[in-house]
Amino acid sequence: MPNVDMLLYILMGFMIVGSLVAVETADLLSSVICIGAVGFALGIVHLLLRAPELALTLGVVEVLTLIVLIRVVRTRKDSYHATSRDTLSIAVVVGGLGVMLTLAYFALDGLPRFGEPRMLMATPYLQHAFSETHLSNAVTAVLLNFRAYDTLAVTAVLFAAVTGAFTILRHYGRRR
Amino acid sequence: MIPYILCLALLAVGIYAMIAKKNVIKIILGLMIAEYAVNLLLVTVGYRNGGHVPILMAGETSEQFVRGSVDPLAQAVVLVSMITSLSVLLVSVALAVRIYQKYGTFDITEIRKLKG
Amino acid sequence: MKAPGMSLMVKTVSRLATAFVLVFGFYVLVSSHKMPGGGFAFGVIAALAMMLVLLAFGRNVAVTFIPRTAVAVAAVVAVIGLLAVGFLGYLPAMDGSGGAFLRNFGDYLPSGSPDGMLAGGTVWIMDFCIGVLLGAYIFAMLTALSMFHSRRRQDPTEPREE
Numbered sequence: 001m002p003n004v005d006m007l008l009y010i011l012m013g014f015m016i017v018g019s020l021v022a023v024e025t026a027d028l029l030s031s032v033i034c035i036g037a038v039g040f041a042l043g044i045v046h047l048l049l050r051a052p053e054l055a056l057t058l059g060v061v062e063v064l065t066l067i068v069l070i071r072v073v074r075t076r077k078d079s080y081h082a083t084s085r086d087t088l089s090i091a092v093v094v095g096g097l098g099v100m101l102t103l104a105y106f107a108l109d110g111l112p113r114f115g116e117p118r119m120l121m122a123t124p125y126l127q128h129a130f131s132e133t134h135l136s137n138a139v140t141a142v143l144l145n146f147r148a149y150d151t152l153a154v155t156a157v158l159f160a161a162v163t164g165a166f167t168i169l170r171h172y173g174r175r176r
Numbered sequence: 177m178i179p180y181i182l183c184l185a186l187l188a189v190g191i192y193a194m195i196a197k198k199n200v201i202k203i204i205l206g207l208m209i210a211e212y213a214v215n216l217l218l219v220t221v222g223y224r225n226g227g228h229v230p231i232l233m234a235g236e237t238s239e240q241f242v243r244g245s246v247d248p249l250a251q252a253v254v255l256v257s258m259i260t261s262l263s264v265l266l267v268s269v270a271l272a273v274r275i276y277q278k279y280g281t282f283d284i285t286e287i288r289k290l291k292g
Numbered sequence: 293m294k295a296p297g298m299s300l301m302v303k304t305v306s307r308l309a310t311a312f313v314l315v316f317g318f319y320v321l322v323s324s325h326k327m328p329g330g331g332f333a334f335g336v337i338a339a340l341a342m343m344l345v346l347l348a349f350g351r352n353v354a355v356t357f358i359p360r361t362a363v364a365v366a367a368v369v370a371v372i373g374l375l376a377v378g379f380l381g382y383l384p385a386m387d388g389s390g391g392a393f394l395r396n397f398g399d400y401l402p403s404g405s406p407d408g409m410l411a412g413g414t415v416w417i418m419d420f421c422i423g424v425l426l427g428a429y430i431f432a433m434l435t436a437l438s439m440f441h442s443r444r445r446q447d448p449t450e451p452r453e454e
Contacts, residue, residue: 013182097192105184158260
């Protein structure tokens with residue numbers, strides 16, 4: 001399917017433009033909505049890259065994210081205006097990012113070419129996914145059978161996040 | 177090679193937002209953009225030209241599956257990372273709400289002025 | 293948050309829609325062995341359904357629909373289920389080889405068919421547990437955020453926004 005590549009580039013370009021708009025616009029509500037658009041474009045990219053599981057989860061996660069962020073920023077503007085003092089620091093940041101991107105470009109040779117994955121670890125998983133676990137879906141087999149320790153660790157991370165959120169938002173300690 | 181470069185550009189946008197912006201919400205958005213970029217890079221590395229979804233089709237043998245499927249490991253890792261990034265987002269939103277409640281602004285330069 | 297929630301129309305529609313959203317979540321959960329989806333997708337879909345109730349009815353009514361103790365008990369049961377699967381892996385396998393933590397002891401369970409619903413030995417148990425746990429955790433965080441919102445509006449010492 002030769003058209004997939006072109007569609008992929010267009011969607012990725014849309015994501016970059018959308019993120020730039022989200023970062024640079026002065027209205028916080030618009031930038032949050034731009035992030036929503038970027039997230040749904042990412043969902044379509046996941047579908048193109050043959051990852052429907054990720055697209056399904058990302059769609060739902062994106063809706064949750066959008067609701068939470070919109071409720072947080074209701075009618076509030078980004079009041080900060082860049083002064084001439086900031087020009088130097090922004091230039092330093094952009095220069096550093098340029099250096100990072102240049103180095104990363106040379107490091108890309110170490111990655112497999114696009115469309116030809118190496119799959120050293122995934123080949124045995126794919127071979128044994130059906131014969132050992134009776135699961136047709138290889139992603140579920142990897143997630144919950146071959147790499148179940150990862151999933152257990154994620155529950156620990158989630159517990160830490162819940163504890164952190166309740167600690168940050170707790171009632172007591174608010175009185176001055 | 178072009179998809180990798182586009183992913184890196186997206187990552188650069190996210191890091192730029194995290195470092196250069198002075199608004200807490202913008203910083204959170206930059207974090208989200210960087211997470212998107214990294215997830216996308218992982219899935220892109222696992223893509224196979226003309227490959228199919230990592231689900232065994234009816235009547236497909238194991239060898240055909242190995243040769244025809246995209247990388248399931250990258251997708252599993254990204255799925256886990258997506259859930260983690262959702263909880264990280266909720267915690268950082270909690271921090272932002274808390275900052276707004278205490279200082280009345282999302283602007284980190286104002287916060288620096290208010291409390292030494 | 294406004295005290296009585298949203299309008300009657302929104303409440304009625306969300307009461308109907310929540311059931312469908314949850315049914316879709318369960319479909320995604322029980323068919324995860326042959327279709328895209330699984331515990332993580334079920335967790336976020338269930339959290340979204342509960343978020344719908346939370347938004348439409350307001351927090352004070354929503355906590356009577358979804359009591360906090362029920363969410364906590366569900367999370368605890370899910371964690372116990374995960375640990376039980378982990379430690380039952382120490383059972384020696386039927387063919388005589390030794391056990392290990394989190395081993396898939398599917399040889400003791402009735403083997404589901406790949407075309408049916410619950411295939412894969414311990415995989416579907418872990419899928420259920422992960423899904424319930426994720427839904428409970430995310431809902432807990434969302435409730436904490438909404439509680440903070442409603443409390444902040446009543447605080448007279450809060451700096452006014454222009």
